[in-house]
Amino acid sequence: MIQENLNFIIEILGTISFAMSGAFAAMQKRFDVFGVLIIAFVTSVGGGTIRDLLLDQPVFWTRDIFTCGVIFLSTLVAIFVKSIEKNFKVTLFLFDSIGLGLFTIIGIQKGLTADLHPIICITLGTITGCFGGIIRDILLNRIPLIFRKEIYATACIVGGAVFIILEKYSNFTLGFAQISTIAVIFTIRTLAL
Amino acid sequence: MIQENLNFIIEILGTISFAMSGAFAAMQKRFDVFGVLIIAFVTSVGGGTIRDLLLDQPVFWTRDIFTCGVIFLSTLVAIFVKSIEKNFKVTLFLFDSIGLGLFTIIGIQKGLTADLHPIICITLGTITGCFGGIIRDILLNRIPLIFRKEIYATACIVGGAVFIILEKYSNFTLGFAQISTIAVIFTIRTLAL
């Protein structure tokens, strides 16, 4: 019960984080409101969409209007925040790091459920965590953030390995493995600043 | 019967329009003939391919040699037209706007057939209409047209909403809804010039 709620919270927070990071990036390039909405949407669902296609599972957001609503509201909030606050680089970084950790976990869990090899699961987790941001940066015509200063992929892969070890090869609860992984990914990215 | 023909005409015209818009864009970058053909192909089938993957349906062109033929002929025509006429910016814009309207409708209809929520259907319509051009612009290494001057996405989303309302919540015929939607999308884009 608690675990189900934790999974749900992880998914919502990740969706919000990436939608806002996409919206902020699009506003920096002065896109119009629909452009901002599309970039927010693609950043938020991009990684999970590729993961579901690779696993040949129904794409999560096509049957779930709730995700669309969350992205829409997050975009509105981002547009509103932008209008009252000019310096939110740290906030954006926090959102992006949290979203990365959350989505990496979701991707690995889906891989484990499909009974795939741990290395493939870490690959799926990395894809789920990173490809939303990669697509965002491709659409904004810049080299993806992941390959520049911040050690995005490193955090994903190391965090993913920690999650697999705690979840598959130890007796800790799923919730403990999830929170530890988020902490590891978040710490690696913050130390790399 | 008439409706079936109308659906068929919409699909062919959209395919031709986007293939020619892709071919013209590739020729502007001075690609060789096979490069032009590939860009025309990707622009024309890109949006519909992503839509079919998201819906977990067979990708429309993999079992249908006719679409490939239409794209091939459109590309030849575009290359020929280019050689006799240098100033076709307006023609290109017309093709692009018509293709946008046509493909948005096809995407929404496929979503409605799969019994998805109207908001998801509009999203699928927008993806079908916009992503061919987005992939084209990514391959040409420029910020997608959709996010720049012309209000591409706005036209798609507003037109899609009109189509859903006329088709799902009113007594008009499908053909009337289709033609109205194309008119709305075309008008929004032309007014935005």
Add this chain to the structure above:
Amino acid sequence: MIQENLNFIIEILGTISFAMSGAFAAMQKRFDVFGVLIIAFVTSVGGGTIRDLLLDQPVFWTRDIFTCGVIFLSTLVAIFVKSIEKNFKVTLFLFDSIGLGLFTIIGIQKGLTADLHPIICITLGTITGCFGGIIRDILLNRIPLIFRKEIYATACIVGGAVFIILEKYSNFTLGFAQISTIAVIFTIRTLAL
């Protein structure tokens, strides 16, 4: 028996070639080690992944840890080679051309097995051969190599046509058709230098 081994060798060599070409390209842009690994992975599996999604077949590498291992080792070798040798432009070109020929054949064979029209099969072969490199170049934010100097797509399409003719409409063995196709693609690219 011999044919099975030949198919296996073609797949491994193609995977190694494209992984190394991706790793070298990423190192030229001074990515960190995980960035190099991700680019190598995406270059190597990108074309085949899109092919499998289009054919609605299980994506080949998700159930096969062996491919991941080959890519990982190829990347390590590329990093090591880079540190002792600065001028490997010709080597890179060779790897890229061989990989192109090998993957084009695999794509066409999968299309023929799925009983698709020869033209669609050539399209699938071209996608399998070209899209790994296209995604690599998009991630590195440059116009894909395929559309610039070297006649990448032309080699693919002509080689693919040769393969279809030899394999489907003549009495030669599969192995002969495969080796001829690789020779044709390799020759076209080398002559185009």
